[in-house]
Amino acid sequence: MPGTIDLDHVAVATEHRRDAWSRYRAELGGEWLGSGATVGFANNQLRYASGMNLEILRPHRVAENDFLRRFLDRSGPGPHHLTFKVADIHVAIDAVTAGGYPPVSVNVEFREWMEAFLHPKASHGIVVQVAESHDEDWERPPPPEHFPPRLPTRPAALLRTTHAVASLSAASALFEDVLLGEEVAQGMGSSDGHRVPEGTGRWRELAWPGGGRLRLLEPDGPGPLADWIGDRTGRLHHIAFGVDDPALLDGATPADDGTWVVAPEDNLGTRLVLEARSRPQPVRA
Numbered sequence: 001m002p003g004t005i006d007l008d009h010v011a012v013a014t015e016h017r018r019d020a021w022s023r024y025r026a027e028l029g030g031e032w033l034g035s036g037a038t039v040g041f042a043n044n045q046l047r048y049a050s051g052m053n054l055e056i057l058r059p060h061r062v063a064e065n066d067f068l069r070r071f072l073d074r075s076g077p078g079p080h081h082l083t084f085k086v087a088d089i090h091v092a093i094d095a096v097t098a099g100g101y102p103p104v105s106v107n108v109e110f111r112e113w114m115e116a117f118l119h120p121k122a123s124h125g126i127v128v129q130v131a132e133s134h135d136e137d138w139e140r141p142p143p144p145e146h147f148p149p150r151l152p153t154r155p156a157a158l159l160r161t162t163h164a165v166a167s168l169s170a171a172s173a174l175f176e177d178v179l180l181g182e183e184v185a186q187g188m189g190s191s192d193g194h195r196v197p198e199g200t201g202r203w204r205e206l207a208w209p210g211g212g213r214l215r216l217l218e219p220d221g222p223g224p225l226a227d228w229i230g231d232r233t234g235r236l237h238h239i240a241f242g243v244d245d246p247a248l249l250d251g252a253t254p255a256d257d258g259t260w261v262v263a264p265e266d267n268l269g270t271r272l273v274l275e276a277r278s279r280p281q282p283v284r285a
Contacts, residue, residue, distance in 0.1 A: 005084055005087070005092070006209060006210040007083075007208040008052070008083045008212065009052065009082075010052075010079065010083075011079070011080045011082075012057065012079055013057045013078065014058055014077045015072065017042075017058050020056045022148065024054055024056065025148050026149065026151050027249050028155070029151070029154065029155035029156055030048055031155060033047045034140040035141055037061075038060070038061070039060075040062065040065030040067050040068055041067075042059075043056060048155050048157055049157040049158075050157040050159060051212075052210070076269050077269040078269025078270050079126065079270055081117075081127035081128065082127070082128055082161065082214070084129070084130045085131055089108055093106065093130070099173070101128075102122075103116035103130075104118065104119045111134055113132075113134075114131065115129055115130065115131040116129070116130050116131075117130075124167075124174065124234035125165070125229075125232045125233045125234030125235050125236070126234060128174075130179075152243065152248075153244070156243045157241065157243075158239065159242050160240045161240075162238050163236050163237060164201075164235050164236075164237040165216050166218070166219075166229055166234060171216045175206055175214060180208070181206025182208070183205070186202075188220065189201075189203075201217050201220045202217075202218045202220055203215055203218070238271035238272060240275060241272060241274055241275070242274075244276070246276055249272075250262075250266070251266030251267065259273055260274040261273055261274070262274070
């Protein structure tokens with residue numbers, strides 16, 4: 001795909017944004033990036049120290065478009081999509097179509113934001129959005145008065161999103177060959193160096209220039225992880241954050257390698273893996 005492409009953000013769906021803010025803003029320190037609303041959903045984005053963003057979606061004007069309402073009714077709150085920013089949406093549409101992933105929805109009406117979506121059945125169990133954005137055309141409203149303060153002294157780093165897939169080679173064909181992620185690591189074992197509840201597998205980690213990272217995890221055979229994926233082509237397994245003190249996050253439990261895990265049922269349907277990062281050293285005169 002000619003031109004630049006970046007893994008810009010991962011989106012999570014919830015009923016009420018304040019519930020998500022208590023985790024992703026107050027505890028993890030995400031900085032306000034902007035918000036918007038249209039038929040079907042309202043959103044706001046938070047930015048983390050790594051440069052990758054997280055988007056919070058909630059239903060809005062559902063009488064005119066109920067796609068998010070139907071998603072929440074069917075699946076409950078949790079991961080919804082991955083968004084890749086592209087330099088030219090028309091080139092991107094041609095590229096994904098040529099790669100065997102024709103978009104199921106395209107909207108190029110407004111210059112400020114043009115987009116296309118890949119169906120999760122084709123894009124390995126997760127909605128994939130490719131979008132051309134012209135930030136200079138956007139008005140960015142400030143955060144509302146009830147936006148909570150940040151509790152940690154510095155924002156967390158959004159290290160990676162880990163996506164469990166039925167076939168590592170098939171998923172790589174999309175995320176590496178078509179969406180141009182660059183492999184930066186690979187291995188066997190668990191998805192983040194520890195044994196997650198669903199088990200272990202073979203993984204590859206892909207990176208994009210803006211800091212976004214996606215780890216693709218394939219089960220190493222029959223077992224809990226394969227059972228968790230079921231008959232799907234993939235499921236978003238967790239979001240990994242680097243924080244100063246993982247023990248301070250509500251619901252976090254220690255794993256056997258020093259990382260901490262917040263179960264989906266304790267985080268609005270999205271599993272978190274927390275890695276302790278080194279604290280900055282004071283500057284001595």
